[in-house]
Amino acid sequence: MESPVSSHTVSSAAADAAVVLAPAERAVRILGGELTERSLRLHLEGLSGVDAVGLEQRAEALGTRSIKTTSKAWALDKIIGLIDLTTLEGADTPGKVRSLVAKGLTPDPSDPTTPRVAAVCVYGDMVPDAVAALGVAHGDPDDGMVSVAAVATAFPSGRASLRVKLADTADAVAAGADEIDMVIDRGAFLAGRYGQVFEQIVAVKEACRREDGSSASLKVILETGELNTYDNVRRASWLAILAGGDFIKTSTGKVAPAATLPVTLLMLEVVRDWNRLTGERIGVKPAGGIRTSKDAIKYLVTVAETVGEQWLQPHLFRFGASSLLNDVLLQRQKLTTGRYSGPDYVTLD
Amino acid sequence: MTEIVPATDPSFLDYAPAPESTSILHLKDSYGLFINGAFVPGHGTPFASISPATETHIAEIATATPADVDAAVAAARKAYQKTWSRLSGSDRGKYLFRIARLIQERARELAVAETLDNGKPIKESRDVDVPLVAAWFFYYAGWADKLDHAGLGANPQALGVAAQIIPWNFPLLMLAWKIAPALAAGNTVVLKPAETTSLTALLFAEIVQQAELPDGVVNIVTGAGETGAALVRHPDVNKVAFTGSTAVGREIAKAVAGTGKKVTLELGGKAANIVFDDAPIDQAIEGIVNGIFFNQGHVCCAGSRLLVQENIHDEVVDRLKARLATLRLGDPLDKNTDIGAINSREQLDRIRELSNVGEAEGAERWTAPCVIPETGFWFAPTIFDNVSTSSRIAREEIFGPVLSVLTFRTPAEAIAKANNTPYGLSAGIWSDKGSKILAVADKLRAGVIWANTFNRFDPASPFGGFKESGYGREGGRQGLAAYLRAAPTPTPPSPKVRISPYSERRKPGSPRTLTNGVAE
Numbered sequence: 076m077e078s079p080v081s082s083h084t085v086s087s088a089a090a091d092a093a094v095v096l097a098p099a100e101r102a103v104r105i106l107g108g109e110l111t112e113r114s115l116r117l118h119l120e121g122l123s124g125v126d127a128v129g130l131e132q133r134a135e136a137l138g139t140r141s142i143k144t145t146s147k148a149w150a151l152d153k154i155i156g157l158i159d160l161t162t163l164e165g166a167d168t169p170g171k172v173r174s175l176v177a178k179g180l181t182p183d184p185s186d187p188t189t190p191r192v193a194a195v196c197v198y199g200d201m202v203p204d205a206v207a208a209l210g211v212a213h214g215d216p217d218d219g220m221v222s223v224a225a226v227a228t229a230f231p232s233g234r235a236s237l238r239v240k241l242a243d244t245a246d247a248v249a250a251g252a253d254e255i256d257m258v259i260d261r262g263a264f265l266a267g268r269y270g271q272v273f274e275q276i277v278a279v280k281e282a283c284r285r286e287d288g289s290s291a292s293l294k295v296i297l298e299t300g301e302l303n304t305y306d307n308v309r310r311a312s313w314l315a316i317l318a319g320g321d322f323i324k325t326s327t328g329k330v331a332p333a334a335t336l337p338v339t340l341l342m343l344e345v346v347r348d349w350n351r352l353t354g355e356r357i358g359v360k361p362a363g364g365i366r367t368s369k370d371a372i373k374y375l376v377t378v379a380e381t382v383g384e385q386w387l388q389p390h391l392f393r394f395g396a397s398s399l400l401n402d403v404l405l406q407r408q409k410l411t412t413g414r415y416s417g418p419d420y421v422t423l424d
Numbered sequence: 425m426t427e428i429v430p431a432t433d434p435s436f437l438d439y440a441p442a443p444e445s446t447s448i449l450h451l452k453d454s455y456g457l458f459i460n461g462a463f464v465p466g467h468g469t470p471f472a473s474i475s476p477a478t479e480t481h482i483a484e485i486a487t488a489t490p491a492d493v494d495a496a497v498a499a500a501r502k503a504y505q506k507t508w509s510r511l512s513g514s515d516r517g518k519y520l521f522r523i524a525r526l527i528q529e530r531a532r533e534l535a536v537a538e539t540l541d542n543g544k545p546i547k548e549s550r551d552v553d554v555p556l557v558a559a560w561f562f563y564y565a566g567w568a569d570k571l572d573h574a575g576l577g578a579n580p581q582a583l584g585v586a587a588q589i590i591p592w593n594f595p596l597l598m599l600a601w602k603i604a605p606a607l608a609a610g611n612t613v614v615l616k617p618a619e620t621t622s623l624t625a626l627l628f629a630e631i632v633q634q635a636e637l638p639d640g641v642v643n644i645v646t647g648a649g650e651t652g653a654a655l656v657r658h659p660d661v662n663k664v665a666f667t668g669s670t671a672v673g674r675e676i677a678k679a680v681a682g683t684g685k686k687v688t689l690e691l692g693g694k695a696a697n698i699v700f701d702d703a704p705i706d707q708a709i710e711g712i713v714n715g716i717f718f719n720q721g722h723v724c725c726a727g728s729r730l731l732v733q734e735n736i737h738d739e740v741v742d743r744l745k746a747r748l749a750t751l752r753l754g755d756p757l758d759k760n761t762d763i764g765a766i767n768s769r770e771q772l773d774r775i776r777e778l779s780n781v782g783e784a785e786g787a788e789r790w791t792a793p794c795v796i797p798e799t800g801f802w803f804a805p806t807i808f809d810n811v812s813t814s815s816r817i818a819r820e821e822i823f824g825p826v827l828s829v830l831t832f833r834t835p836a837e838a839i840a841k842a843n844n845t846p847y848g849l850s851a852g853i854w855s856d857k858g859s860k861i862l863a864v865a866d867k868l869r870a871g872v873i874w875a876n877t878f879n880r881f882d883p884a885s886p887f888g889g890f891k892e893s894g895y896g897r898e899g900g901r902q903g904l905a906a907y908l909r910a911a912p913t914p915t916p917p918s919p920k921v922r923i924s925p926y927s928e929r930r931k932p933g934s935p936r937t938l939t940n941g942v943a944e
Contacts, residue, residue, distance in 0.1 A: 124856040126876050129707030139547060141442035141759035149436060344706050379437050380750050387436065 092116070096270050097277040102317040105352070112270035119269055119313055125305035125341060134337040137380060138373040147372070151407045152190050154371045155182060156216065158400055159224055159360070159393045161196040162424075163231075163328065169204040172197055174424050176208035179221050183404050183421065186411065192400065193389040194222035194254060198230070199247035206251040213251070216389035224254035224294070228279055231298075231327035233258035237275055244282040248291045255283050256294040256395075258327060259311065261301045269314060276318035292390075294360055295320035299338045300330040308338055312345040322358035328395060333363025336373055343381040350382065359386075362395025368406040371399055439752075442759040444546045448533045454484035455622070457492055457646060458629035460499035461639030466492050468647060473623055476543035477756050477765040477800040485622045488645035490654040493614070496643040497658050500585040500612040503640030508612050509582055513569030520565030520607060522635045527558040530631065534624060538596055539756045541623040543765030543801070544719050546757050556881055557600040563883035564604035567904050571609065574901055580908040582610030583686055584662035587655045589676075590625075591668045592618035592767050593722040593823075598667050599625055601898050603642060604883075609907035611663065614643045616655055618668075620768050622646045653679070661685060663907060667724070670821075670847075670892050688896030688906050690724065690888055692821040693849030695870065696842035697727030697878060700835075701736045703854035707876065709743050712827070715852060715878035717751065717805050720764055721825040722771075724893075725850035727878050729818060731838050734831040741809055741829060748792040748805050755797075763794075763825060766801040775803050775824035782808045782817035787828070813841060821847070835860065839867045848890025852878045871897070 092113040096102075099110070106114050142150055160179045162171060175195055183189040193216040197205050205223045206213055214220025225247035229235035235243075244255055257279045263271040276295055283291040295315035299308050315323050323342050326333035339361040346357045359378070365371055371394060378386050386392050401421045409415050454470065456463040468487025475482055488496070508516070527534065534557070535549040544553070572578050586606045590598035595617055606613050617625035625644050632642045645651055649672075656664050656679050666676050667690040680687055697715045699708050715727025732740045756764035766772040783789050787808040796802045803824055811818050811828040818828045832838040842851055851870040853861050861875045871889045874880060881887070881899075888897035896906050 123703070123705040126704035126707040126856075129704065129710055129876060133707070133710050139551070139759075140439065142439060143442045144440045146436065146438075146440040153436070341706075375436070384436050 094270060097274055099273070099277045099317065099319050101319060101353075101355075102273070105317060115269050115273060115314075115317075116267075119310040122309055122313060125309055127305055130305055130341060131337045134340045134377065137340070137377045138336060140373070140376045142372050142376065148410050150372050150375050151368060151403050151410065153375060153387055154368065154394065154403050155400065156190045156193060157387070157389060157392055157394055158192040159194045159196040159362070159395050160192045160400060161328070161362075161395055161397050163196070163198060163226060167198060167201055169201070171424075172201045172204040173208040176205055176221070178400070178422060178424050180209070180212055182400055183407070185420070186408070189404070189407065191216075191219065191221055193393055194224045196224040196226065196256065196395060199225045199227050199243055199250070199252070201225075202247050202250035202252045215253075222253040223251060224256055225250075225252035226256045226258075226327075228257040228275075230256070230258055230296075231329040233260050234262075237278060240275065241278055241282045244279050248283055248285060252291055254292040254294060255279070256296055256324060258296045258298060259315065261298055264302065264307070264311060264314075269310075273314055273318045276315060276320060280319040292321045293319065294322035294324045294358070296324045296327055296362075298327055298330055299325050299335075300332045305337070305341055308341055309345060312342050316345070316349055316357055320357070322360050322393070324360035324362055324395065326361075326363045326395075328363030334361035334365055334395075336377060339374060340377050340381060343378060343386075347382045356386070356391055358391045358393065360393040360395055365394055365396050366398050366402060368399075368403045371403065439760050441755075443755065444536055444539070444550075444757045444759055446536055446540065446757065449536050449540070451483050451537075451623070454486070455626045455646070456486045457488050457496065458626065458632070458642070458644040459492070459496045459640075460503075460643065461633065461637075463629070466646070468492070468651070471619065471648075473541060473620065475540050475800075476620075476767050477797070479799050482541060482623065485619075485626075485646045487647040488616075488651045488654075493645055493651060493654040493658060496614045496645050497585055497587075497655075497660050499640035500614050500643050501660055503638055504582075504584055504612040507638040508607075508641050509610050511610075513571060513610075516607060516610065517565045517568035519635060519637050520561050520568060520604065523631060523637070524558050524561035524565055526631045526634055527554065527561060530627075531555070531558070534596060534627060536757070537627055538624050539764070542592065542595055542621050543756050543767050544722075545761040545764040546759055547761070548719060548764075553594055553597050556883070557596050560597075560600035560604045560883045564608040564904065567605075568608040571904070571908065574609075574904045574908055576905055576908055576910040579911040580609075581911055583907060583909060584611060585660060586611045586613045586663040586665060586907065587658065587661040588613055588615040588665045589652045589655065589668065590615065590617055591724075592621040593719060593724070595621035596624040596628065599628060601667070601903075602665050605898070605903045606663075606665075606907045607641065609904055611907050612641045612643075614645060614655060614661075616645050616647065616652050619646070619648045656680065659683075663687070665896075665906070666690070670894075673894060686906070686909075688888075688898065689894035690896070690898060691849075691892060691894040692823075692847055693724045693726065693889065693893050694729060694819065694821050694845045694847045695725055695727045695850040695852065696729045696731050696838075696845075696868075697852040698832075698838045698842060698854065698864065699730065699732045699736070699740060700838075700853075700855040700857075700860065701733040702856050702860075704856055704876065705736075705740070705743070708854040709740070709747050711852065711854060711876070711878045712740075712744060713747055713751075716827045717748075717763060717825050718879050720766055720803070722767060722823055723879060724821075725872060725879065725887075726823075727850070727852050728822060728826070728828060729842075729845075730827055730829045731832050731841055732829060733838075734833050737829075737831050741807070744807065745790060745792075748807070751792060751794070751805055753794045753796070753802065753804060763805060766803050766824065769801055771823065772801040772803060775822055775826060778817055778820060778822045779806060779808075779826055782811070782815065782826075782828070785812075785815045785817070787811045787815060787817060813844060819845065835864055839864060843867075843869050846892040849888075849893035850874070
């Protein structure tokens with residue numbers, strides 16, 4: 076005997092499939108015609124699979140590149156310039172944010188040639204403090220300035236109504252955030268409601284728009300540790316790009332595992348394929364768990380050998396990290412002076 | 425006059441040189457033969473071993489004459505009779521474990537020597553060859569006291585003296601494939617390395633000394649084809665194991681026919697790497713690269729024929745070219761080198777000749793953009809597209825970094841094309857669909873079939889060919905059995921004495937006097 080509940084679910088699922096989705100420009104261009112839940116699903120489920128063993132082997136091979144002398148010096152400076160220096164704690168205060176900003180502007184007081192970080196990344200309500208602390212140094216990392224990135228959309232869980240998520244985003248943008256790091260609704264994704272995830276990204280992208288018509292850059296956090304399979308990561312990456320994300324980002328840093336090299340490699344492959352298809356360049360941000368220069372250099376190698384060296388710039392690649400910076404500074408001091416110093420020779424924050 | 429102006433912003437991808445230091449390696453100027461536990465001079469004209477990457481002289485190597493080979497076989501025979509066959513399996517195992525540990529201890533040195541002498545990238549000798557060499561000795565060390573489970577019944581017997589001839593593509597690894605099972609089974613060996621790559625075999629001889637293996641259990645004779653021929657034809661050899669070309673393999677098979685010598689031949693290949701349209705595409709590209717460009721394509725089981733489903737042909741070839749453009753060819757000792765040197769001028773000439781034939785036969789040639797060093801033997805990664813099944817480059821083993829691309833439409837066609845070769849060493853299948861992999865693998869006539877991977881080796885897995893790729897298996901239990909024979913069938917008891925059913929059972933050790941009064 077069929078229960079009324081299940082028959083309702085079936086009919087509503089069938090109806091869902093035909094639901095017309097927001098006509099996001101990229102998705103319409105790639106999928107064509109009228110964008111529906113069904114056409115989106117067919118596309119995502121038709122993507123080629125990922126062989127986990129092979130992917131991990133490739134990442135491991137890239138990790139064995141030996142980056143020495145001049146290449147290492149270049150890599151260390153490049154890493155600093157690609158860092159989103161992050162504090163995302165319940166205990167964050169204006170003082171903590173000011174000191175984070177100071178660290179981002181002058182990472183190593185003993186060496187004025189040390190580059191600045193790309194951005195500071197804070198909770199939405201701390202954006203005014205970050206903007207004030209940066210002062211005239213607030214701006215585009217391409218111009219030697221430091222941007223402000225804010226996490227939004229009920230970060231890190233994303234468990235809030237769309238209305239709240241949009242208000243969260245609009246608030247941060249209005250307060251001066253240059254970049255928004257949103258989270259996708261992993262629950263909806265895992266339940267197969269790709270259209271819902273898609274529509275939310277489209278809506279948040281819209282909320283990133285400023286009054287003058289310009290727009291904050293949108294990083295879409297997939298939280299790959301919760302998506303669990305590489306096939307899911309590939310689908311979510313395509314979904315985020317189709318919906319209009321400027322960056323795809325691995326993790327919130329609140330869930331283990333956070334960024335891994337194989338996951339980042341996979342996302343870079345999606346970005347490379349998107350570039351082959353459309354000529355557009357999408358950014359990638361591994362976040363969480365990258366703590367040493369050695370690891371960070373592996374990521375640079377993976378970027379350069381997968382999508383190309385031109386991706387090693389702040390608008391196309393970022394590290395979401397906090398403790399990484401000090402390890403890079405220690406390595407940098409070692410290259411300059413020829414000897415290792417210690418944690419007391421770099422500032423806490 | 426042009427002056428090279430350093431770029432203001434040098435490319436990160438031009439990684440700064442990261443050469444592996446050769447200071448760990450202490451080579452002698454000249455090496456003799458290793459016979460009966462000691463280095464002795466050879467009586468033939470010595471020859472030079474050169475580095476294929478720089479053409480510089482590495483060391484002088486002795487040539488073994490038939491008389492030297494005779495001395496080596498005699499030493500092996502004596503060691504077999506006096507010591508090795510009398511040791512318990514667990515004692516033989518102890519020696520093999522000791523050798524395995526010494527290989528691990530000297531891993532870096534062995535990797536540097538292999539790369540210097542062979543031309544393969546240090547990342548491969550360091551991460552693939554030498555770790556597998558140690559793994560092979562560890563694996564067979566564990567078998568030495570478990571021969572009853574080799575599949576030949578209880579108490580199988582060693583064969584005696586094994587003559588082993590190995591190729592230049594994986595010098596030390598092929599040595600391990602040959603020596604480890606032979607010793608575990610209780611045989612003694614005389615091994616001849618390839619003349620262009622004798623170095624690591626001679627370093628292995630030092631390890632044998634270090635391990636205090638009884639004299640004569642392992643003997644190493646160096647030299648060219650004549651030395652090998654003398655070894656194979658030696659009347660006191662019980663087993664011949666050869667890895668190399670099909671042509672030489674045929675000669676060996678003829679030479680030993682009718683002699684009662686047991687033979688294992690691991691010969692050429694022309695493996696099909698089959699990529700279906702439901703393959704995990706990025707990993708398949710990596711697998712194609714690994715299949716044919718690993719070790720400069722000097723791999724008998726290399727995936728030299730890419731069979732790609734026609735509907736994804738263009739995409740696969742485009743992606744493959746983009747990937748090949750990132751390969752780094754150059755100094756094999758640099759840790760970032762992906763493609764090293766071709767092992768010898770002779771081999772380079774053969775690769776060039778067959779590539780020219782491919783072009784002349786109408787295949788589309790594409791070569792990866794890379795700078796070829798001025799000295800040494802080099803061949804840039806090359807793809808031939810639109811290759812017809814009748815083309816020589818689709819039929820003959822090139823043994824170099826050259827891939828022939830063919831297409832198919834259905835699984836049946838893929839199987840037919842894959843099997844349409846005189847060889848049958850290996851094959852690869854790429855598909856996300858497990859049932860398809862199993863169904864196709866079932867119909868391929870190849871000794872090793874990889875699914876969603878390629879060129880993976882493990883000591884526990886038997887390796888060997890169908891058809892002209894040879895016979896016998898190396899690796900695993902089967903590789904052990906190749907050095908053993910079943911115990912002789914016990915002769916039935918003589919019927920001259922009948923034991924009365926009523927007689928008292930004879931207790932062990934009691935006098936053989938029967939109760940009916942008839943003495944035996």
